[in-house]
Amino acid sequence: MQINFTDLAGQSTEVTARPGDTLMRTAIDSGIAGIIAECGGSLACATCHVYVGPEWVERVPAPSPAEDEMLDCVSERRPGSRLSCQIVLEPSYAGMTVTIPETQY
Amino acid sequence: MSQLADFATALIDDCWYALALSAELDRTPRSRTIAGKAMVYYRTQSGEVAVLRDRCPHRAFPLSKGYLDGDLIVCNYHGLAFEPNGACARKPSDPSNSAPVRVQAIPFFERQGILWVWPGDPAAAAAENIPDLPWMVDPDWSCVSGYLNFPANYIALHENLMDLTHFAFLHAGNIGTPAYAAAPFNVAVRDRVVNIRRVLRDAPLPELLAVPTGLGTRAVTRETDTYWISPGLNLTESIVEDPDDPTSPSKRFRFRIIHLITPETQRTTHNFWAIARDFSQENPAIDAHLRVCAARAFQEDLDALGWIQSSLDREGAGPDEIHLASDRGGLLVRREMKRRAMAQASRSPRPPA
Numbered sequence: 001m002q003i004n005f006t007d008l009a010g011q012s013t014e015v016t017a018r019p020g021d022t023l024m025r026t027a028i029d030s031g032i033a034g035i036i037a038e039c040g041g042s043l044a045c046a047t048c049h050v051y052v053g054p055e056w057v058e059r060v061p062a063p064s065p066a067e068d069e070m071l072d073c074v075s076e077r078r079p080g081s082r083l084s085c086q087i088v089l090e091p092s093y094a095g096m097t098v099t100i101p102e103t104q105y
Numbered sequence: 106m107s108q109l110a111d112f113a114t115a116l117i118d119d120c121w122y123a124l125a126l127s128a129e130l131d132r133t134p135r136s137r138t139i140a141g142k143a144m145v146y147y148r149t150q151s152g153e154v155a156v157l158r159d160r161c162p163h164r165a166f167p168l169s170k171g172y173l174d175g176d177l178i179v180c181n182y183h184g185l186a187f188e189p190n191g192a193c194a195r196k197p198s199d200p201s202n203s204a205p206v207r208v209q210a211i212p213f214f215e216r217q218g219i220l221w222v223w224p225g226d227p228a229a230a231a232a233e234n235i236p237d238l239p240w241m242v243d244p245d246w247s248c249v250s251g252y253l254n255f256p257a258n259y260i261a262l263h264e265n266l267m268d269l270t271h272f273a274f275l276h277a278g279n280i281g282t283p284a285y286a287a288a289p290f291n292v293a294v295r296d297r298v299v300n301i302r303r304v305l306r307d308a309p310l311p312e313l314l315a316v317p318t319g320l321g322t323r324a325v326t327r328e329t330d331t332y333w334i335s336p337g338l339n340l341t342e343s344i345v346e347d348p349d350d351p352t353s354p355s356k357r358f359r360f361r362i363i364h365l366i367t368p369e370t371q372r373t374t375h376n377f378w379a380i381a382r383d384f385s386q387e388n389p390a391i392d393a394h395l396r397v398c399a400a401r402a403f404q405e406d407l408d409a410l411g412w413i414q415s416s417l418d419r420e421g422a423g424p425d426e427i428h429l430a431s432d433r434g435g436l437l438v439r440r441e442m443k444r445r446a447m448a449q450a451s452r453s454p455r456p457p458a
């Protein structure tokens with residue numbers, strides 16, 4: 001399955017992903033710049049923030065209360081904001097589009 | 106590169122830090138190092154304050170090893186004398202030299218019993234950004250305070266104070282209770298202030314709070330908000346209430362725990378602490394109890410952070426530091442401090458130190 005990452009400059013990279021991996025792991029393993037994931041997926045640091053494409057927001061499970069709280073701590077929260085460590089890929093997510101924020105501070 | 110500040114991150118010097126409590130300011134010049142800069146401070150004859158680099162611009166002799174002549178501080182090496190504003194008033198060995206020699210005057214502000222200094226770019230020092238800590242001096246509150254020098258980087262102390270889950274272990278039986286480690290908490294960042302909030306219901310208090318409130322082993326409600334306000338300040342607001350109190354409305358006991366955190370060097374940290382309460386204000390027994398409990402708890406933190414610093418110094422940070430979900434308050438602080446350190450490093454040329 002393919003996932004499409006876009007940086008804020010508009011540069012797109014399509015990568016091959018494995019169902020069962022998190023979106024964060026997929027990005028890190030594919031060398032996508034701009035996702036830091038300091039805590040390795042413990043929902044502790046909010047440095048794997050991404051914007052999920054508008055058509056995908058409703059197609060992935062909604063954030064948990066803890067993720068929602070951490071999303072309030074990112075630099076610019078938008079409707080598609082998610083912590084990529086909390087999205088576990090399913091085959092139906094093939095073709096998902098994801099934008100990387102300008103900063104993880 | 107990591108986006109979390111750690112013990113190797115450059116110290117943030119564009120910040121107001123506590124240099125001293127007003128109580129220790131007198132006519133004796135004293136020295137304290139803040140963010141790697143030694144500063145000498147004293148009161149002038151009129152009761153004003155002078156804060157200068159503790160380093161004669163001639164041969165780097167510490168001015169604090171000299172003496173006061175009126176309001177001038179005299180270097181004990183060659184007798185150069187400096188005004189409270191840093192201007193050199195005398196050069197005994199070269200009296201005809203009219204060069205405008207100065208020692209750097211440090212921006213400072215004395216407020217609410219605290220002498221704040223700005224070790225960074227003087228042009229960026231704005232007094233309106235000095236934290237407001239009214240409980241230090243408000244007559245409706247009573248305050249005990251103390252000072253510790255931590256043998257550790259200031260980031261570790263900041264992270265320690267945002268982490269309530271170590272209480273039940275490192276501070277077992279003192280300020281920690283078993284229920285506290287696992288209690289749920291919330292984090293939030295507002296205007297770059299990181300808040301961690303925990304509400305514990307139907308649980309007994311730790312000894313620190315049980316004795317002053319007189320609530321003993323009763324199961325009570327405790328709301329705790331800890332705020333990382335700046336690289337120089339962590340503030341905790343705690344409210345204790347006994348829901349079964351027969352009086353109505355039930356009495357609320359308010360505490361403020363103030364940690365003024367001032368980096369001394371990359372590996373040492375000044376910590377001026379204060380615990381304020383809004384009840385039993387004039388009660389020396391409660392003061393003494395708070396001092397004893399605080400001294401024990403803070404010594405446990407001091408030992409722990411010293412041991413951690415030693416292992417970091419010996420073996421480095423290691424690439425595999427793991428984090429738990431309970432670390433999120435501390436990690437948000439480290440992220441914020443990294444942002445500030447990077448912003449400072451990227452700023453156009455630093456003024457001469």
